[in-house]
Every structure is written in C-alpha cells, then in structure tokens.
Amino acid sequence: MKHAPLRAHFVAHLHRRRMARHFLRLASFELFRHVPVSKVVPPDLAATLNAAAREEPAALLARLHSHADGLDAGEITRIRRQSGENVIGHEKPMPAWLHLWHCYIDPFNLLLSVLAAISLYTGDLKATTVIGCMVVLSTLIRFLQESRSSKAADALKAMVGNQATVLRRAPPGTVPDAAPTVHLDIDGRPARHVEIPLRELVPGDVVVLSAGDMIPADLRLLSAKDLFIGQAAMTGESLPVEKFVALRDAATSSPLELDNIAFMGTNVLSGSATGVAVGTGASTYFGTLAQRVATVEREPTAFQAGVNKVSWLLIRFMAVMTPIVFVLNGFTKGDWLEAFLFAMSVAIGLTPEMLPMIVTSTLAKGAVLLSRKKVIVKRLDAIQNFGAMDVLCTDKTGTLTQDRIVLQRHIDIDGQDSLPVLEYAWLNSHYQTGLKNLLDVAVLARSDELTRLDPANNYRKVDEIPFDFQRRRMSVVVAERDERHLLICKGAIEEILAACTQVRRGETIEPLTPDILAHINAVTGAMNGDGLRVMGVAIKETPPDQSVYGVADETGLTLAGYVAFLDPPKETAAPALKALRLNGVTVKVLTGDNALVTARVCQEVGLEVSGMLLGSDVEKMDDAALGLAVEKTTVFAKLSPTHKERVVRALRANGHVVGFMGDGINDAPALHAADIGISVDTAVDIAKEAADIILLEKSLLVLGDGVMEGRKTFANMLKYIRMTSSSNFGNVFSVLVASVFLPFLPMLPMHLLLQNLLYDVSQTGIPFDNVDEEFLRTPQHWDTDGLGRFMVCFGPLSSIFDVATFGLMWFVFHATTPAAQTLFQSGWFVEGLLSQTLIVHMIRTRKLPFVQSRASWPLIAMTSATMLTGIAIVMGPLAHYFKLQALPAQYFLWLAAILLGYMGLTQLMKGLYTRRYGWQ
Numbered sequence: 051m052k053h054a055p056l057r058a059h060f061v062a063h064l065h066r067r068r069m070a071r072h073f074l075r076l077a078s079f080e081l082f083r084h085v086p087v088s089k090v091v092p093p094d095l096a097a098t099l100n101a102a103a104r105e106e107p108a109a110l111l112a113r114l115h116s117h118a119d120g121l122d123a124g125e126i127t128r129i130r131r132q133s134g135e136n137v138i139g140h141e142k143p144m145p146a147w148l149h150l151w152h153c154y155i156d157p158f159n160l161l162l163s164v165l166a167a168i169s170l171y172t173g174d175l176k177a178t179t180v181i182g183c184m185v186v187l188s189t190l191i192r193f194l195q196e197s198r199s200s201k202a203a204d205a206l207k208a209m210v211g212n213q214a215t216v217l218r219r220a221p222p223g224t225v226p227d228a229a230p231t232v233h234l235d236i237d238g239r240p241a242r243h244v245e246i247p248l249r250e251l252v253p254g255d256v257v258v259l260s261a262g263d264m265i266p267a268d269l270r271l272l273s274a275k276d277l278f279i280g281q282a283a284m285t286g287e288s289l290p291v292e293k294f295v296a297l298r299d300a301a302t303s304s305p306l307e308l309d310n311i312a313f314m315g316t317n318v319l320s321g322s323a324t325g326v327a328v329g330t331g332a333s334t335y336f337g338t339l340a341q342r343v344a345t346v347e348r349e350p351t352a353f354q355a356g357v358n359k360v361s362w363l364l365i366r367f368m369a370v371m372t373p374i375v376f377v378l379n380g381f382t383k384g385d386w387l388e389a390f391l392f393a394m395s396v397a398i399g400l401t402p403e404m405l406p407m408i409v410t411s412t413l414a415k416g417a418v419l420l421s422r423k424k425v426i427v428k429r430l431d432a433i434q435n436f437g438a439m440d441v442l443c444t445d446k447t448g449t450l451t452q453d454r455i456v457l458q459r460h461i462d463i464d465g466q467d468s469l470p471v472l473e474y475a476w477l478n479s480h481y482q483t484g485l486k487n488l489l490d491v492a493v494l495a496r497s498d499e500l501t502r503l504d505p506a507n508n509y510r511k512v513d514e515i516p517f518d519f520q521r522r523r524m525s526v527v528v529a530e531r532d533e534r535h536l537l538i539c540k541g542a543i544e545e546i547l548a549a550c551t552q553v554r555r556g557e558t559i560e561p562l563t564p565d566i567l568a569h570i571n572a573v574t575g576a577m578n579g580d581g582l583r584v585m586g587v588a589i590k591e592t593p594p595d596q597s598v599y600g601v602a603d604e605t606g607l608t609l610a611g612y613v614a615f616l617d618p619p620k621e622t623a624a625p626a627l628k629a630l631r632l633n634g635v636t637v638k639v640l641t642g643d644n645a646l647v648t649a650r651v652c653q654e655v656g657l658e659v660s661g662m663l664l665g666s667d668v669e670k671m672d673d674a675a676l677g678l679a680v681e682k683t684t685v686f687a688k689l690s691p692t693h694k695e696r697v698v699r700a701l702r703a704n705g706h707v708v709g710f711m712g713d714g715i716n717d718a719p720a721l722h723a724a725d726i727g728i729s730v731d732t733a734v735d736i737a738k739e740a741a742d743i744i745l746l747e748k749s750l751l752v753l754g755d756g757v758m759e760g761r762k763t764f765a766n767m768l769k770y771i772r773m774t775s776s777s778n779f780g781n782v783f784s785v786l787v788a789s790v791f792l793p794f795l796p797m798l799p800m801h802l803l804l805q806n807l808l809y810d811v812s813q814t815g816i817p818f819d820n821v822d823e824e825f826l827r828t829p830q831h832w833d834t835d836g837l838g839r840f841m842v843c844f845g846p847l848s849s850i851f852d853v854a855t856f857g858l859m860w861f862v863f864h865a866t867t868p869a870a871q872t873l874f875q876s877g878w879f880v881e882g883l884l885s886q887t888l889i890v891h892m893i894r895t896r897k898l899p900f901v902q903s904r905a906s907w908p909l910i911a912m913t914s915a916t917m918l919t920g921i922a923i924v925m926g927p928l929a930h931y932f933k934l935q936a937l938p939a940q941y942f943l944w945l946a947a948i949l950l951g952y953m954g955l956t957q958l959m960k961g962l963y964t965r966r967y968g969w970q
Contacts, residue, residue, distance in 0.1 A: 095329075095338055096305050102270045102328040103297050103308040110270060116254035116326060118272075120217030120242075129252040136251040136267060136330040146197075153193040159185050165394045169799075172387065176931060180800050184807045191814065212738060213245040214266040217256040217324070251330055259312070259323045260483065261516065262714070264739055268334045269312040269325030271295050275483070276516045276600075277321035279312055290319045305335060317718070320518045322483045363838060364775060371782045372397040378789045388795065395799035396785060408770045412817040416763035423755040424746035426731075432742035434767070435726040436709070437760025440634060440829040441701050443694075443720070444711040446641045446648055447488070448730075448748045450655050451617040455488045457496050458582055462611040463553050463566070465573050471611035473500055474587050478540040481511045481526040489585065489615055513599040520690070521545055522642070527592065527599050537590040537599065539607055542644075543574050546586030546609065553609040554589075562609070574612065578646035581654070582614040623655040626750035634828040635757060638684055638701075640694050642716060645687035652685060665689045668696060676700045694720035707829065711745075711753065713737050728753065764830045765821045769894050770813055772840055776893065777809075777886045779845030784852035784882075794871040796856070797882075798933055801875055804923070805883050812887055812916035815909035822895050822903055825969075836967065843963055844893065844956065848885055851952045855881040858944050876924050876934040881945055883920040885952050887913050892956045896969040899953075 102110060111117060115125060144152070166181040219242070243258060248266045251257070257269055265279070271293055278290040297310050305311065312325055314334040331337055376393035380386045413434070417427040427433055444450070460472040476497060479490035509528045512535055517524035523541020530536060539546060547570070552561050560566065574584045588607035592599075630637055637657060641648050645662055652659050661683035668689065671679060673696075680700045686693070694710075698720045701708045710717070710724035713733030721727035721740035729741035730748045738744060745752050788796035797805075855878055859865045865874035890913055895903035905913075923929065925936050963969070 095333070095335065098329065099268065099305045099308060099311055099335070103310050104300070105270075107270075107272050107295075107326075110328075111254075111326060114254040114326060114328070116256065117219060118256070119219045120256040121252070121254055122219050125254070126250075126252055129254055130250075133253050133330055133333070135249045137249050149197065150189070150193050154185070154189045159188060162188075165391070165799075168391065168394075172391075174391075174800070176800055176933070180803050180807070180932075184803060184810075187807065187811070212248055212264060212266075214248055214251055214255075215243055215245050215258040215260075215263075216251070217258065218242045218244045251327055253327050253330055253333075255327045257325050257327060259318050259325065261318050261320050261322070262737070263318045265312045265314055265316045265318070267314050267327040268329035268336075270328050271310045271312060271323055271325045274310075274323040275321055275514065277323045278319045278518070279316050280319050281306075281313070281316045293323070320516045322516070359832060367775075367779070367841075368397055375782065375785055375789065378786065379795065382789055383793075383795065388799075391799040392795055392802070395802040396782060408813060408816055409767055411814075412763050412766050415817050416759050420756055420759050423759070424752050425756040425759075426744040426746065427742070428744060429742040432726050433760045434764045434830075435707060435760070436743065436756050437758075437762070437764045437830050438707040439709040439726060439757060439760070441636050441638060441706045442630065442709045442711065442753070443638050443640045443698060443701070443724070444750070445713070445717065446639055446643055446651055447617055448713070449711060449750060450619060450623045450639070450651050450657070452620050455492045455583075455615050455617045457492045457613060458616040459577070459614040460496075460611065461614070463555065463570055463573070463609060468611050469499070471587050471613065472496060474538045474589060474610055475540055475585075475613045476500055477509060477528055478524070478526050478538045478587070481509075481528060482514055482516070482524055488617075489583075492615055493613065512597060515599055515601055515604060517541070521601065521604070523549070523604070525599070525604055529594065533594065535592040535594050535596060537592055537603060537607075539588045539590075539604055540585055540613075543570075543584050543586040543612065546588050546607070549604045550586075550588050550607045550609045551605075552607075554611075559608060570609070575646065577612075577614050578644050579650065581647060581650040582616055583643060583647050584612050584614045587611055587613060617651075619651055619654045620749070622749055622751045626754055627655060627657050629754050630750065630757070633754070633757065633826070638680075638686065638697075640686045640689055640697060640710075640712075640720070642689050643687060645685065648685050648687050657684065659684045661685070662687065665693045668693045673700065673703075677704055680704070691716040691719050695723045698723045707831070713748070758826055761826045761830050762821045765825050766816050766819055768830070769819065769890075770816050771837065772844075773813070773890050773893050775837060775841045776844040777848065777889055779841045780848030780852070781882065781886070783846055783849040787849065787853055788856060788878075792856075792874075794868045794874070796878055797875050800932060801879050801934070804932060805879060805886070805920070808883060808916050808920055809886050812890065812912045815906070815912035816890075818908040819894060819906045820904070822897060824896070839967065840963075844889075844959060847956055847959060848889065848952065850955070851885060851948050852878065852882065854948055854951075858941075858948070862944070863938070863941070872933060872935045873937070876929070876937055877941060879934060880920060880924055880937065880941075881948060884917050884945070884949060887916050887920075888949060888953065889956065892953060892960070896960055896964055898957065 105113070107118075115129070121129070162181050162185045166178050166185070169175075169178040169181060248264075251266050253267075255267075256272065257266060259265070259269075259277070271277070272295065274293055274295050277293045279293055281291050292309070293312055294309050297308065299307065299309070302308065306313075311328075312323070314329075314336040329335070329337075372393050375396045376389050379389035379392055383389060410430075413430040416433045417430060420427055420433070447455070457472075460468060460475065462468040462471060472493075475493045479493040482490070509530055512527040512529050514527065515525040521541070522545045523539055525537055525539040527535055527537045539549065547562075547567070550562055552559050553566055553570075554560075577584050586609060588609050590603075590607045592603065627637055639648055639652060639657070642665075645664060649659055649662065661679075662685045663679060663683050665686075665688040667679075668676060668686065676696060677700045680697055681704065686697055689697070694712075694717065698708055698710055702723070702725065707725045709726045709728055710720045711728040712718075712721055713730050714737060717729075717737050718740045721729065721737060726743060727741040728743045728745065729737045730745045731738070732748070733741075743756065745756075785796060856874075859874045859877040863873060863877065865871065865877070890909070891899040891905055894905060894909075897903040899905070904910075923932060924934050929935055960969075
C-alpha cells in the first residue's frame with residue numbers, strides 16, 4: 051500500500067486498536083470485496099456450515115448441547131471454556147513488547163539508529179549517546195502516549211458496545227427469574243429474552259433477531275418470518291437476501307448459498323427470526339476470512355489524505371535539501387565523512403518525528419473531552435473530520451423534533467374522530483414483531499381508550515407482512531374469534547392509497563374515485579401543513595382458511611382512515627442550528643417523512659429552506675444532475691436508504707466534508723458513505739456499527755460542541771506542523787549560508803541533534819494548548835499548498851537573525867578560526883534553540899502572543915524548561931561533554947536584542963500574511 055511513512059505507523063496503530071473491540075465495523079467488511087471468499091474459507095468450516103444447514107433443528111440443538119429455549123448459566127460457562135469469547139482472534143490487543151517495537155520502527159527512528167551506528171563506528175561516543183537518547187525518548191514518549199490514548203479510546207467505546215438478544219433458560223429445579231421479558235420460544239413455550247454483550251455469545255445460544263440487528267455469530271435459523279438479510283458487505287450483492295428455515299437447494303455446497311444460514315457481520319433489513327449459534331469468533335465465516343486477509347486497502351478519509359499530503363511535502367523537502375547540504379559542506383570543508391554526518395543531522399532536523407505522538411495525543415485528548423460532553427468517539431481520526439465538516443445531513447425526528455411522538459388524531463377519511471381507526475392501528479402495532487418505532491409506541495399508549503377491545507379474547511394473530519423501505523407499510527392478519535381473518539395495513543399515506551381500491555365512509559363502502567382521492571389529499575395535506583405526520587390505515591377481510599400471507603395480499607384494500615402524529619420541535623434546535631450556521635456548517639435535512647411536515651418543522655426551528663427535493667426527483671437524476679441539485683437544496687423528503695446515500699456521495703464529490711446523523715436501519719448506507727457518521731446510543735445496531743461518533747444525547751447542541759472540539763484538535767495539530775516546517779526550513783537555509791562562508795561547520799552534528807531533541811520535547815505541550823476563538827469559526831481543512839507557502843514566508847525570517855548571530859560571533863566575539871569554532875557553535879546553538887522555541891508562541895496565534903493570546907500552562911512550562919535547559923547545557927559543567935563552551939555575559943544582551951527583533955519582524959509578517967492569504 052502506498053502510504054506516507056509519517057502517517058502509516060500511527061494510523062495503522064489506531065486501526066489495530068479499534069479493531070480489537072469493534073470487529074463488526076462496516077468499514078472492515080471491505081475485505082470481502084477484495085478477496086474471492088470461496089477460495090479462502092477452509093474446507094472444514096464449509097463442511098461444518100453445510101452439515102448445520104442440513105441437520106434437523108432438534109438434532110442440531112442436541113449436538114450443540116443446547117435447547118429450544120436456550121442455555122442456562124452453567125451450560126454457558128462450560129461452553130465458553132472451550133470456545134472462548136465471541137471476538138476475532140487476530141484482533142486481540144497488541145502485547146506491550148510488540149507495541150513498543152512498532153513505536154520504534156518508524157522511518158525516522160531507523161534513520162537515527164543508522165546515524166548512531168556510524169557515529170559509534172567512527173568513535174564519536176558523545177554523538178552516539180545523544181542520538182541514542184533521541185531514539186529512546188521518541189520511542190518511549192510515543193509508546194506511553196499511545197498506550198494512554200488506546201486505553202481511553204477503548205474505555206469510551208465500551209460505553210456503546212452492541213448487544214444480542216438471546217433466549218435463556220433457568221437451571222433445572224430452580225424458579226425462573228421474573229426480571230427478563232418473557233415471550234414464546236420456537237415451540238410456543240415461555241422463554242426469557244435477555245440482552246447480552248456480543249462477546250459473551252457462545253455456540254448453542256439461541257439468538258432472537260428483528261429488523262436493524264447485526265448478526266452476532268454464524269446462525270442456523272430455527273424460525274423465520276419474511277426475513278431479509280443484507281449481505282452486500284460479504285458478497286457484493288446489493289439486493290437483500292431472503293432466508294428460510296428449511297434449505298431450499300439441497301444440492302448447493304457453497305456456504306454463501308445456504309439460505310438457512312445467517313452469517314456474522316451481516317444485518318437484518320426486515321422480518322424476524324430465531325437461530326442457534328453454530329460458530330462464534332474466529333470459528334465464523336467472517337472470522338476465518340479476517341484471519342486470512344493481512345491488510346485491507348480502504349479509501350482514506352479526509353484526515354488521512356491530509357496527513358499523507360503534508361508528510362510527502364516534508365519528505366520531498368528533506369530529500370532535496372539534504373544532498374545540497376552534503377555536497378556543499380563536502381566541497382568547502384574537504385571532510386566528506388563529517389559532511390555526511392552533518393547532512394544526516396540536518397535531515398533528522400527536518401523530519402517531524404514527533405508528529406505521530408502529537409497527533410495521537412491530540413486526538414485522544416479530544417476524545418476524552420468530547421466524552422464529557424456526551425460524545426463518544428469510536429474512531430479517533432474522525433475527530434478532525436468533525437472539525438472539518440462543512441455540511442451536516444440530519445434526519446428530522448429526534449434531532450429537530452423532541453422525539454416524543456404523540457398520537458394527535460385518529461379520524462376517518464372525512465376528518466371525523468373514529469374509534470375503529472384507532473382499534474385497527476392498535477392491533478397493527480401490537481401484533482407486529484419487527485422493530486417497533488416511536489409511532490407504534492404512540493399508538494399503543496392510547497390503549498386506555500379501547501375499553502371494549504380485548505386482544506386476548508377477541509383476536510388472535512395469524513400472520514404478518516413486515517415493513518420494508520420499498521413498500522413503506524406493514525400488515526398484520528388477525529382472526530376475530532376465529533370467525534374471519536382481517537388484514538390491517540398501516541403505513542405512509544401514498545403507499546396505502548396505492549394498495550386501496552375503495553374507502554369506508556361510516557358503515558358504507560365506496561369505490562376510490564378521483565373525487566374522493568382529491569378529497570383525501572386535501573384532508574391529509576391540511577394536516578401535513580399543521581406539522582402532523584399522517585399515516586393511512588386500511589383493512590381487508592380474507593378467507594378464514596388462509597394461514598400464510600405475503601405482499602401479494604396487500605391489494606384491493608379498503609381505506610378506513612388516518613392516524614396523525616405530532617412531534618413538537620425541540621427548544622434547543624433553533625439555537626443549535628444558528629450556532630452551526632455561524633460556525634460555517636450548512637445543515638441539510640434528509641428524511642423519509644412527508645415534505646410538508648418537514649418544511650413546517652424547519653420553519654419552526656428557523657432553518658431556511660432554499661430548495662426541496664423528493665425521493666422520486668432524486669431517482670430520476672443522474673449523478674451530474676444530482677451534484678448540481680444538492681448544492682441548492684435544503685430539504686430532501688420521502689427518501690429511501692439508497693437516495694440518502696446518493697445525496698451524501700454527491701456532496702462529497704463536490705468537495706464537501708460531510709457528516710451524516712441518523713439512527714435507523716435506513717440510515718446505515720448514508721452513515722457509511724459520509725466522511726463522519728454520527729449516531730446515538732439508542733440507535734439500531736446497524737446504525738451504531740456504521741457510525742464513527744456516538745452521541746449519548748440526540749441533540750444538535752451536543753453535536754455543536756463536538757464540532758468545536760474537532761476544530762481545536764485540528765488547530766493544535768496544524769500548529770505543530772507549521773512551527774516545525776517553518777523552523778526547519780529556516781535552519782536549513784541558515785546552514786547553507788554558513789556553509790558557504792565559514793571555514794568550519796556552523797554546528798556539529800551532535801549539536802543539531804541535541805537542539806532538535808530539546809525542541810521536540812517542548813512540543814509535547816501542544817495537545818493541551820488553547821485555541822483562539824476566531825480559528826474555530828469556520829471548518830478547517832488540510833492545505834498542503836498553504837503549508838508550503840507558510841514555510842517560504844516564515845522560514846527565512848529566522849535565517850535573517852541566524853545570520854545576524856553569525857556576524858555577532860564573527861565580528862564581536864572574533865570566533866573566526868577553526869580553533870574558536872566551539873565559541874561560534876555555542877553562540878548559534880543557544881540563539882537557534884531559543885528562537886526556535888519562542889517561535890512556538892509566535893506562530894500558535896495570529897494575535898500578539900503573551901498579551902492578546904496566551905498559551906496554556908503546559909505549553910508555557912515545556913517551552914520555558916526547554917530554553918532554560920539549553921542555556922544550562924552551554925553555561926554549565928556539561929558544556930565540554932557536548933563540545934560547547936560558556937558564553938560571555940554580554941552575549942546575552944546582544945541575544946535579547948536579536949530575539950526581540952525576530953519576534954517583532956515575525957509579528958509584522960503575520961499581519962502581512964494574514965491580509966494576503968488569511969491565517970487559517
């Protein structure tokens with residue numbers, strides 16, 4: 051893989067650590083797209099799955115030492131001793147010794163090690179010691195910071211771990227615990243439904259599945275009702291696959307063609323089922339593939355691409371300047387070995403070897419701070435994308451509204467209150483076994499009004515036709531005292547009308563004529579205009595001898611009326627939207643809801659709607675037309691999951707950094723397509739797995755805090771890169787000037803290395819630095835061209851004062867001969883270190899440092915300690931060890947003037963640069 055060395059190591063480390071706890075991330079499923087899965091799955095696993103698919107359920111349960119109503123605590127303990135936890139084996143946390151090794155083997159440490167070996171070979175023990183200290187300190191600091199960062203990230207991610215619903219039986223001879231919810235198992239017996247963490251699942255567990263669930267292990271289905279599984283991540287098939295209890299094609303041998311096996315890592319799109327786990331962890335289809343695929347090439351995020359560009363810019367600069375320094379000093383001084391060592395020292399001085407540690411520390415600090423604001427970061431490098439986000443796509447319900455839906459009206463087609471309509475809606479919500487949404491909860495909450503309805507005695511469920519996002523409706527079939535079957539369909543009003551041929555008015559049934567249809571649209575339109583979400587309720591009597599129903603039965607329905615819901619706008623939505631707008635984030639609403647309802651809500655929360663598109667409009671557009679439309683559209687309504695994904699991809703293709711906030715099954719494709727996927731801890735499993743950020747509170751105010759923290763994180767990373775690149779550029783320029791005119795080296799390789807080491811230590815305070823408010827007002831992006839321009843503008847400034855120091859040492863202190871080179875080198879060492887460290891405070895802000903903008907105490911303490919240490923080395927007893935000497939007292943008076951002049955000129959250049967190019 052072609053990654054920049056600077057980025058490869060720390061990003062790879064972050065990937066390894068997060069995969070240790072989140073092996074089901076959708077992004078990791080990209081491995082299936084690059085490997086022919088049939089060729090890497092071992093024959094024994096394929097044989098196991100084939101045997102499980104063909105075995106009778108009772109025999110399979112017996113072989114797994116399980117039961118139709120699940121396992122008890124003792125059985126689980128015994129099985130777990132043999133199978134282990136339900137995690138992918140190769141993704142266990144890295145041992146400390148291996149982590150330490152990976153922290154060492156980055157390109158810069160290897161370069162330092164080579165230089166140390168050459169110094170040792172030439173007998174320069176002092177240089178060897180200094181270089182060795184640099185390597186040890188760099189490695190240890192990175193190791194400690196990454197270890198702390200990883201522990202913090204793991205602790206945060208553990209707060210939002212997914213769970214599986216399983217059946218649990220009480221041990222023989224004990225009274226079952228009444229706490230867990232009691233349902234019927236596959237044989238109609240009472241069974242306890244218990245939610246457990248995914249890692250605790252064992253072979254033999256009976257898992258209960260419903261829409262939105264991730265498949266937590268390889269399951270043999272024991273029962274299934276209209277079960278459709280999304281297997282695109284494994285097979286590349288975009289269409290959902292229907293699964294059954296019985297194997298339909300007995301001749302098939304390919305595991306992926308077994309239609310009664312559900313594979314770990316796939317997800318339930320619609321329907322419900324139960325299944326017994328036949329494989330967990332590394333023994334699953336997913337686990338086997340993950341073990342055999344060593345690397346996964348993923349499309350880099352905006353953050354990773356930015357670090358790539360910056361890294362290559364600095365490396366190219368180093369590759370050009372180092373040979374020039376080597377050749378110039380070799381010709382002018384005549385000592386090619388000394389010139390080589392000096393050139394290598396310059397190369398090391400040009401490399402920002404602390405970048406991995408600075409980035410990791412800054413991101414981890416941001417993640418911890420965000421957790422205090424109810425924002426959990428699952429992927430550390432998503433924090434910078436948070437700050438770079440300039441378009442936020444969000445749903446309506448629960449974000450702009452209170453997520454507290456109430457059933458406002460239940461009426462017939464003429465707008466009159468109707469108790470029968472409420473009865474039909476209640477039966478539909480009560481008997482459906484799929485994912486109960488907030489609308490169902492609102493309907494069921496009105497049960498006190500149905501005093502004459504007695505489901506236990508009057509109605510019995512016959513079948514159901516689950517919801518899907520193409521039909522946008524769902525039906526249940528009930529038998530009333532076994533005298534008749536009644537199909538009750540509830541869903542989006544347009545989809546209900548598409549299945550209706552007649553309407554119910556009072557006690558009469560009338561055909562659905564164009565006039566009645568216009569009347570219906572007028573009534574529902576008026577309610578939509580009032581901000582009510584309207585759903586249709588339709589019925590159909592069917593023969594009592596029919597027992598199995600499907601989508602084909604949703605025809606010839608009779609419209610009974612409507613149920614209308616109100617979800618009031620959040621009080622915090624308006625100020626949150628205003629804050630996002632002022633901070634440069636454009637908000638777009640992507641919803642499957644009605645356009646009129648969405649527009650009304652947007653109006654109430656102060657979101658100006660500049661354009662509106664429906665899903666049907668999106669369907670007709672090609673990618674080019676959609677790319678133009680998304681720029682001038684605020685509200686996208688009546689969208690399917692595919693439509694949402696297309697809108698997000700169109701915005702990204704236009705150069706935006708896009709965040710998507712959603713919590714439903716229909717949001718998963720868009721969450722995966724966005725630069726930063728945002729979900730909530732109450733979301734369905736598939737949405738949480740696709741997200742990079744989890745909100746513990748579904749609020750745009752919380753999101754706004756996260757955006758600000760992301761920008762602070764990026765600002766501090768940018769500070770380090772700007773400081774290091776401009777300072778290093780100036781140092782090299784000064785070296786070139788000195789090499790031409792001096793009869794000796796302006797600094798020994800050991801001096802350059804020691805100066806670089808001290809400067810790098812001072813940078814460890816940057817992750818804790820303050821950030822100016824102005825910097826946070828707009829989204830932040832990596833700008834490689836801007837960085838190069840910044841280097842050229844600010845780097846030579848230090849060279850002006852370096853040359854002034856050369857003149858001071860040459861003309862005032864008469865360090866003009868090789869015999870006096872130690873005095874010259876000591877003078878430049880101190881001036882170079884102090885100016886390089888002071889520039890940290892100058893470049894960290896566009897304002898006047900120490901007066902208008904003050905650095906954080908950790909950064910002030912680290913830079914102060916670095917400057918004092920540098921002076922102490924030259925003026926103290928260790929000076930001779932480093933081939934330096936004490937400087938005369940008057941030197942420091944001249945030094946103060948040089949540093950004040952440097953700071954004044956830098957402040958002037960900041961003003962000129964800001965007026966021409968801006969500071970961000």
